[in-house]
Amino acid sequence: MNDPQLLDVVIVDDHSIFRSGLRADLDATVQVVGEAATVDEAVELIARVRPTVVLLDVHLPGGAGGGGAEVLRRSSGLLESVRFLALSVSDAAEDVVGVIRAGARGYITKGSSGRDVSEAVAAVAGGDAVFSPKLAGFVLDAFGAVAGEQSESSEELDRLSTREREVMRYIARGYAYKEVAAELFISIKTVETHVSAVLRKLQLSSRHELTVWATARKLL
Amino acid sequence: MTFAAIRPPLQRPRSATISGVCAALATHFGGSVRRVRFLAFLTTICGGAGLLMYFWLWALVPLAPSDTENRRDVRRSVPMAMLLVVASGISATIVVLINLGTGPRGSSPFLFVVALTSAAAVAWSLGVDRHDTSRSERYGAWVRSVAAGIIIACSLAVWALQPSFINSVFATAFMIAGVALLAAPRIVALWSDLITERTARVREEHRAEVAAHLHDSVLQTLALIQNRAGASSEIARIARAQERELREWLFEGDAAPTTDCVAEIRSIAAAIELDYPVRFDVVAVGETPDDAPVALVAAAREAMLNAARHAGGEVSVYVESSARTVDVFVRDRGPGVDLDTLPADRLGIRESIIGRMARAGGTGSVRHGTGGTGTEVHLRIEEQA
Numbered sequence: 001m002n003d004p005q006l007l008d009v010v011i012v013d014d015h016s017i018f019r020s021g022l023r024a025d026l027d028a029t030v031q032v033v034g035e036a037a038t039v040d041e042a043v044e045l046i047a048r049v050r051p052t053v054v055l056l057d058v059h060l061p062g063g064a065g066g067g068g069a070e071v072l073r074r075s076s077g078l079l080e081s082v083r084f085l086a087l088s089v090s091d092a093a094e095d096v097v098g099v100i101r102a103g104a105r106g107y108i109t110k111g112s113s114g115r116d117v118s119e120a121v122a123a124v125a126g127g128d129a130v131f132s133p134k135l136a137g138f139v140l141d142a143f144g145a146v147a148g149e150q151s152e153s154s155e156e157l158d159r160l161s162t163r164e165r166e167v168m169r170y171i172a173r174g175y176a177y178k179e180v181a182a183e184l185f186i187s188i189k190t191v192e193t194h195v196s197a198v199l200r201k202l203q204l205s206s207r208h209e210l211t212v213w214a215t216a217r218k219l220l
Numbered sequence: 221m222t223f224a225a226i227r228p229p230l231q232r233p234r235s236a237t238i239s240g241v242c243a244a245l246a247t248h249f250g251g252s253v254r255r256v257r258f259l260a261f262l263t264t265i266c267g268g269a270g271l272l273m274y275f276w277l278w279a280l281v282p283l284a285p286s287d288t289e290n291r292r293d294v295r296r297s298v299p300m301a302m303l304l305v306v307a308s309g310i311s312a313t314i315v316v317l318i319n320l321g322t323g324p325r326g327s328s329p330f331l332f333v334v335a336l337t338s339a340a341a342v343a344w345s346l347g348v349d350r351h352d353t354s355r356s357e358r359y360g361a362w363v364r365s366v367a368a369g370i371i372i373a374c375s376l377a378v379w380a381l382q383p384s385f386i387n388s389v390f391a392t393a394f395m396i397a398g399v400a401l402l403a404a405p406r407i408v409a410l411w412s413d414l415i416t417e418r419t420a421r422v423r424e425e426h427r428a429e430v431a432a433h434l435h436d437s438v439l440q441t442l443a444l445i446q447n448r449a450g451a452s453s454e455i456a457r458i459a460r461a462q463e464r465e466l467r468e469w470l471f472e473g474d475a476a477p478t479t480d481c482v483a484e485i486r487s488i489a490a491a492i493e494l495d496y497p498v499r500f501d502v503v504a505v506g507e508t509p510d511d512a513p514v515a516l517v518a519a520a521r522e523a524m525l526n527a528a529r530h531a532g533g534e535v536s537v538y539v540e541s542s543a544r545t546v547d548v549f550v551r552d553r554g555p556g557v558d559l560d561t562l563p564a565d566r567l568g569i570r571e572s573i574i575g576r577m578a579r580a581g582g583t584g585s586v587r588h589g590t591g592g593t594g595t596e597v598h599l600r601i602e603e604q605a
Contacts, residue, residue: 015437021444059435089439110443111460133536137503140540172503173596174536174551179589 006031007125010049012042012071013057013087018110022055025114030121039063043074050082052125055117056104058088058095072102079103083124087117096135097142101203106130128192129199136171139198143205158205160198167194231284235295241277295354301363304341308334308367312374319381327378331390334374335397338367342401346408364401372398431470439463457493464490481517481546482539488521489537496528498535506541513546515580516601520548522572523597527552531594544603553594573597 007030011019014037023032034049036042039062046054058068066073072084086099086107096107105124108117109132120130131139143160160168163184170180177195181188230248232240242260246253263270283294311333318327345363349355375394379387442463449455482504489500520537527535531554538549569586577584582601589596 015440018440018444021448025447089435089443110440111446113447133501133503133538137505137538140505169538169540172505172540173538173549174501174534 007053007121008033008049008051009053009055009121010034010036010042010046010051011055012036012045012060012068013055014038014059014061018057022114022117025117026121027115027118030118037061039066039070039074042071046071046075046078046082050078052083053121054082054084055121056084056086056099058086058099067098068104069098069102072099072104076103083127085120085124085130096138097202100135100199103203105199107135108132109134127196129195131168131171131195131198133172133174136168139202140165140168140172143201158201160201164194164198167191168198171195231282232278234284234286236297238296238298238300239274239278240283241274241281244281245277294352296348296352299355301341301344301349301355301360304337304344305363305367305370308337308341308370311337312370312377315374316377316381319378331374331378334371335394338371338401339397341367342404346404360405364405368398368401371395371401434466435470438466442466453497456499457497460499461490461494481513481541484517485520485524485537485539485548488517488524492524492528496532498528498532500524500535500537502537502539504539504541507543513580513582513601515576516546516548516582516599519573519576519584519599520550522569522576523548523550523599526569526573526597527554527595530554546601548599549596550599551589551594551596553589556588556593556595569597573599577601 009026009030009032011022011032012035013019013022016035016037019035019037023035026032033051034045036045037060039060041062042054042056042060043063054071056068056071060067060071063070063074068086068088072079075082075084084099084104086096086104087110088095088099088107089110100107106120106129108120108130112120123130139160143158166184167180170183171177175183177188177191181191184191227250228247230244232244233247234240236243242256243253245251246256249256260270260274263273311330315327315330315334318330342364345360345367349360349363371394375391375398379391442459445459446456446463449459482502485504486502489502492498493500524535524537527550531552533553535553536549536551538547538551540547540549573586574584577599580601582599584600585598587596587598588594
């Protein structure tokens with residue numbers, strides 16, 4: 001990810017004003033190679049261009065009405081080579097969890113600055129997961145990590161390790177990965193490994209609370 | 221004699237005898253109510269024109285505007301439904317007497333009157349009295365039951381006294397009518413429920429549509445504005461405030477406003493954002509206690525205010541509540557503070573945060589952010605149990 005080489009990015013969003021705004025805001029390390037406005041356009045474009053990272057809006061018209069998650073499902077064959085970063089104005093748990101579980105490697109809100117988005121793109125391209133404080137908070141809640149009730153499950157996927165929980169708490173408190181690493185006396189790489197592990201659990205866990213939580217509450 | 225420049229408007233008063241038509245005419249033309257009533261009565265018995273006119277005016281003359289919010293707030297002093305029931309009862313007695321005496325001949329018009337007045341009584345009770353606050357539920361039920369009873373009793377009597385074919389047909393028809401009158405309130409209630417439910421659904425659908433549209437376009441634009449204007453500029457702050465309001469309207473819906481600890485901290489964040497170039501990212505985890513410890517919220521407010529004043533930019537607020545403890549972290553990326561070098565007159569941190577938490581049985585601590593940037597305030601309170 002420290003490679004000076006440009007990262008190919010496709011922006012998928014149904015608002016041209018937002019696409020052009022984001023395009024203008026992104027760093028020089030990122031090269032926008034295509035834009036799509038609907039689910040069908042996006043699926044076709046991604047399959048043709050095969051960018052490194054797709055910036056994917058959660059709410060999209062077209063297709064079967066499934067929005068960003070539908071794009072992910074229909075591009076599932078490419079998930080190995082193309083990384084998806086979800087972008088949304090909404091912090092609603094349904095939206096976030098929907099795209100993450102469909103295969104997105106991270107999630108940031110549209111309020112983030114161009115620099116933040118560029119950094120997130122670089123992180124995702126490097127194979128890391130991007131967690132916003134809100135997403136970290138959601139994970140802690142969904143895995144019952146605060147109430148101390150998570151030990152009831154023996155399934156490894158359904159619980160967070162102590163270290164993972166600590167990392168999530170720091171991220172929820174607004175710490176950058178670097179700061180989390182310094183705080184816990186571990187390397188950044190280890191932090192990234194923990195975050196990726198949490199992402200994997202979030203994607204694969206069948207934990208009942210995850211879905212219940214997502215539908216019963218709205219993350220603001 | 222000169223005409224009054226402006227007549228009082230032709231409108232029916234909300235406190236009326238029967239419908240307020242005569243009173244309305246009297247006020248409008250400036251005569252006495254009694255004279256108008258007399259004229260109406262006279263024209264009614266001379267061919268019924270007065271009655272037709274009466275109904276026509278009743279239908280077309282608007283009600284006086286209401287003082288209260290309740291648009292159906294009309295009071296009528298004459299218990300019309302009861303009078304109709306009485307008329308029905310008298311006619312029914314006449315029908316029975318005629319049948320007892322001379323036979324069925326001549327009773328048909330009275331039978332007709334029985335049917336008409338009973339039906340009118342029920343209709344009045346359901347259509348008019350239901351919205352009249354001075355008529356109780358119980359009164360309406362009585363009126364309807366008695367009206368239906370009269371019809372059924374009358375038909376049974378006629379059928380028993382003169383068991384002919386035509387009478388059994390009439391009797392059956394009257395029975396059905398009576399049962400229908402008894403069932404009428406249920407039907408009316410079901411119908412109005414259906415209408416209400418349908419209206420609510422249409423409204424909800426409309427709202428969802430508007431919400432979807434706003435979500436797609438306006439929120440995006442507001443996000444873009446914040447993005448382009450820089451996080452802490454005036455424009456971004458306004459856009460953010462608007463976004464928050466819109467979001468609340470969209471997602472909260474008609475839900476009652478919550479008053480838990482997190483909701484309070486969020487609203488504090490919203491208020492501070494309006495006054496300072498700062499952006500709070502409030503993340504809450506766990507079940508939030510309903511009765512927010514006052515000291516905790518007050519200390520959190522102080523910490524957030526400090527962050528807004530001295531650091532600005534992005535500030536993270538993290539609230540973690542478990543069964544027994546509530547933790548609040550406020551983290552900024554400003555120049556940082558050093559408690560030891562703070563002048564003694566700076567009471568903000570020492571008193572409002574640390575002292576306050578200590579008095580409430582909790583702890584408050586202030587420390588440098590990791591890597592020397594910013595400040596993190598940690599507040600913690602444990603359940604007294």
